[in-house]
Amino acid sequence: MSDPIQILNDKCVSCGACVKACPFDAISQAERKTIPVIDLTKCTLCGACVQACKFDAILMQAKPAADANAIAAYKDVWVFAEQHEGRVQSITYELLGEGRKLATDLGCRLCAVLLGHDVKAAAAGLIARGADIVYAVDRPELAFFQDEPYAAVLVELVRRHKPAIFLCGASTMGRSLVSRVAVPLRAGLTADCTGLAIDPESKNLLQTRPAFGGNIMATIVSPNARPQMATVRHKVMKEAPLDLTHQGKVRIEEIAFELLASRTRRVKFELEVETTLNLSEANIIVAGGRGMQKPENFAMLRELAGAIGAGVGASRAAVDANWIPYSHQVGQTGKTVCPKIYIACGISGQIQHLAGMSSADIIVAINKDPEAPIFKVATYGIVGDIMTIVPKLTAAFRAALGK
Amino acid sequence: MHYVVCIKQVPETTDVRINPETKTLMREGVAAIVNPFDMYAIEEALRMKERLGGKITVLTMGPPQAESALREALSMGCDQAILVSDRAFAGSDTWATSYTLAQAIRKLGDATIILCGKQASDGDTAQVGPGIAMHLDLPQITYVRKIESMDEKHIVAQRLMDDGIETVESPLPALLTVIKELNEPRLPSLKGKLNARKVQIVTWHAADLNPDPKCLGLDGSPTKVVRIFTPAPRGGGQMLQGEPDELVTQLVEKLKDVVLAARG
Numbered sequence A: 001m002s003d004p005i006q007i008l009n010d011k012c013v014s015c016g017a018c019v020k021a022c023p024f025d026a027i028s029q030a031e032r033k034t035i036p037v038i039d040l041t042k043c044t045l046c047g048a049c050v051q052a053c054k055f056d057a058i059l060m061q062a063k064p065a066a067d068a069n070a071i072a073a074y075k076d077v078w079v080f081a082e083q084h085e086g087r088v089q090s091i092t093y094e095l096l097g098e099g100r101k102l103a104t105d106l107g108c109r110l111c112a113v114l115l116g117h118d119v120k121a122a123a124a125g126l127i128a129r130g131a132d133i134v135y136a137v138d139r140p141e142l143a144f145f146q147d148e149p150y151a152a153v154l155v156e157l158v159r160r161h162k163p164a165i166f167l168c169g170a171s172t173m174g175r176s177l178v179s180r181v182a183v184p185l186r187a188g189l190t191a192d193c194t195g196l197a198i199d200p201e202s203k204n205l206l207q208t209r210p211a212f213g214g215n216i217m218a219t220i221v222s223p224n225a226r227p228q229m230a231t232v233r234h235k236v237m238k239e240a241p242l243d244l245t246h247q248g249k250v251r252i253e254e255i256a257f258e259l260l261a262s263r264t265r266r267v268k269f270e271l272e273v274e275t276t277l278n279l280s281e282a283n284i285i286v287a288g289g290r291g292m293q294k295p296e297n298f299a300m301l302r303e304l305a306g307a308i309g310a311g312v313g314a315s316r317a318a319v320d321a322n323w324i325p326y327s328h329q330v331g332q333t334g335k336t337v338c339p340k341i342y343i344a345c346g347i348s349g350q351i352q353h354l355a356g357m358s359s360a361d362i363i364v365a366i367n368k369d370p371e372a373p374i375f376k377v378a379t380y381g382i383v384g385d386i387m388t389i390v391p392k393l394t395a396a397f398r399a400a401l402g403k
Numbered sequence B: 001m002h003y004v005v006c007i008k009q010v011p012e013t014t015d016v017r018i019n020p021e022t023k024t025l026m027r028e029g030v031a032a033i034v035n036p037f038d039m040y041a042i043e044e045a046l047r048m049k050e051r052l053g054g055k056i057t058v059l060t061m062g063p064p065q066a067e068s069a070l071r072e073a074l075s076m077g078c079d080q081a082i083l084v085s086d087r088a089f090a091g092s093d094t095w096a097t098s099y100t101l102a103q104a105i106r107k108l109g110d111a112t113i114i115l116c117g118k119q120a121s122d123g124d125t126a127q128v129g130p131g132i133a134m135h136l137d138l139p140q141i142t143y144v145r146k147i148e149s150m151d152e153k154h155i156v157a158q159r160l161m162d163d164g165i166e167t168v169e170s171p172l173p174a175l176l177t178v179i180k181e182l183n184e185p186r187l188p189s190l191k192g193k194l195n196a197r198k199v200q201i202v203t204w205h206a207a208d209l210n211p212d213p214k215c216l217g218l219d220g221s222p223t224k225v226v227r228i229f230t231p232a233p234r235g236g237g238q239m240l241q242g243e244p245d246e247l248v249t250q251l252v253e254k255l256k257d258v259v260l261a262a263r264g
Ligand SMILES: Cc1cc2nc3c(=O)[nH]c(=O)nc-3n(C[C@H](O)[C@H](O)[C@H](O)COP(=O)(O)OP(=O)(O)OC[C@H]3O[C@@H](n4cnc5c(N)ncnc54)[C@H](O)[C@@H]3O)c2cc1C
Pocket: A288, A289, A290, A291, A292, A314, A315, A316, A317, A318, A329, A330, A331, A332, A333, A334, A335, A345, A346, A347, A348, A349, A350, A351, A352, A353, A356, A366, A367, A368, A369, A372, A384, A385, A386, A387, B036
């Protein structure tokens, strides 16, 4: 197998244009006059160097062009409707909001896929949020999420109806599920997108996502494979508005019995009691760090959270001290959240924490150390003691919000 | 019992920036570590072996430098290490990566359980674990926070979902992805470090995996990165000034409308 990208020694003049052009720092030149070397472990074959080279000295293996007819057979934008006990999750409405824009740009239909048991009401709800078609599979085996049958059914439905785009929430369920769907379909799958758009020329889906904990952004395409699959982060897209006059069809799909089998078996499920709000779905998060000093002080945060309808998050330091369960941890080794407002109380703002929350719309930092790095990312910063500020804030919000 | 742990070498911090002039990723001088979530996978394999016996293989696909990540795993007590490395893997996305790792696990032949981290800190995709499971047609338990019981044929584990904790039973072989709550990774012992130096790391190239070439590297990767850029800087940070009461009043004034809208 030859290398997928090569510099042709007889054409290269060692000008170094490709070294500068490479966005991934994958091309280096030992000295000014030497022929550059491509580090294949860093190269993503994006082609930026090929374009930058005026001497046609870089040869990149063309990917076999996809069969245009095969690609064209895939139409429509699909949204996976995530339901828990029959309740459709808000991420689904966000996907329908975004999916509508994509469907308009492509001139195609917006469809939802709903797996579950007794899903009639949920299906009607999806139509009221803009779905033109709801493909529903209504089986007791699908009442709650199980990786294997959910994946098998989705693969089957994609093969049957051929969507061009398949969107799913970047929830724990979505991320566990979609990779199993993409593999047998040989589909491109982009994780955790925060931006989606249709390329006006190629009509491909441009999928933009953060990498390296949000320090850089990458735009990804899957030009030769269908469907173009993406998981989408909570709270970045706008929910589709409720429109009870919107017309759509519910199609109940029959599924072969074998596809419903699961080798894993649920023994039990315990709803988490501590959370009144699922963190990734929360519009507002009040988070505490080591500065909270002891577990009892989290009661103060819960009060503030209660006053403004927020979920409670925490830094790893607070979790490691056993002040609050791990499921509340925000950051690189915890959850990634993207709320409208993130209020960080006694959190210093180390890079691993920022990785999980720096894309919040508004960040408020309350910290007694004016030098704390959290202030660099804060929209509003308050230098002060949480013991004084937080109770006052709770009272002031209660007064202002009329509660 | 044969425990296989998939680990990835990642840059130590995610604090990588794009050089504003050259528009290239600045990664110089950033040390490489074992992906944080994978440390919990290694630790759990060690505990499984302590209870049930058997051997642990650590597996990574990456450049030759990734050997140091394998050495670290060996020094914690893993028995053998395999580096899957070949120029043919260049440009692999998660589809091709999970295919390649699955081929390597196939070649091992007798894996009882495969452990992965929940996600890697550079790409954060969380796709490779489930991808491997699918390529091997194995059941999976993702986000494992606790192993309740395990023998040669079965495992019962708790997984952390968005809204609660699910206890799942699975036959083995199976693939697990693990989270931080599962355990506390041990430090390498002196004996482990000495041992790690003696173990010969096995390198497998593309040809060793008997692959379908169409599934490797560029050809096997349906996705393609077309652009990278620095996110828009965060708008106007503002330090509020005044006595605590004034601070609080100002803040409530600024947030009130957003809070009302967010509460719906
Ligand atoms: C591999 C790895 C992964 C990690 N993953 C994560 C992760 O997912 N999430 C995460 O959060 N961290 C993570 N960390 C840890 C991270 O590096 C920091 O150690 C952690 O975020 C610090 O938490 P903190 O800000 O609460 O504590 P500290 O850094 O100790 O900060 C406490 C802050 O509280 C302030 N304070 C104290 N008392 C008061 C008071 N009375 N009033 C006001 N302010 C006060 C102090 O000024 C200080 O700024 C990770 C680290 C590593 C190495």
